[in-house]
Amino acid sequence: MTTQSLSALWLGRQPYEPVWRAMQALTDARDAATPDQIWLLDHDPVFTLGQAGKPEHVLAPGEIPVIPVDRGGQVTYHGPGQLVAYPLLDLRRLGLGVRELVNRLEQVGIDLLAEFGIPAERRAGAPGLYVAGRKILAIGIRVRRGCTFHGIALNADMDLEPFSRINPCGYRGLEVTRIADFAPCPPLPALASRYLCCFAATFGFANSPPTASELPQLATRVD
DSSP, X not given: OOOOOEEEEEEEEEOHHHHHHHHHHHHHHOOTTOOEEEEEEEESSEEEEOTTOXXXXXXXOTTXXXXXXXXXXXXXXXXXXXXXXXXXXBHHXXXXXXXXXXXXXXXXXXHHHHTTXXXXXXXTTSOSEEETTEEEEEEEEEEETTEEEEXXXXXXXXXOGGGGGBOGGGOTTOOBOOGGXXXXXXXXXXXXXXXXXXXXXXXXXXXXXXXXXXXXXXXXXOO
């Protein structure tokens, strides 16, 4: 259990690349005294291809840009109505390894989805969460200098069609699903606050997370 505090920020709708570059810059600049943060948002439509990503898993991107990035994993899609959470954590200070980090990120999703009556499951060798074999939450992280960036993407209430243009996470024929297929999905800022509560509890952060109305918001897009 950590006594560290967690700074949370709601970014709203953002283009992908400027947020990615901002995560890199924060990670490179932070030191042992830098507070841990979590950024919550959704993205403009984009396919991202991880370091191990194979271009052949991008089948027909059409007008949606494809951006090679420095996280683990293969290809995934981000778009409006998908909750993205970027934990910017000092693993050494928290006493966590990468495997435990992934396990806890999965547990956060399991606990949150249980609030909607959705029984999410892990799958050995395939990080993320699944409901009846369909992927609902993806995980892709990077650790640099003992600190994390990138994070998770939870399909909330979004158009799933772009996933048909790729082999999600490098798996041909993998189907995806979303919260809205099982239960009414709250607006993303409210869902972000519920995610934040589960995150703080699972990681043992000392401070009480803010409500949706209290989350600091970015007035303009990151660029």
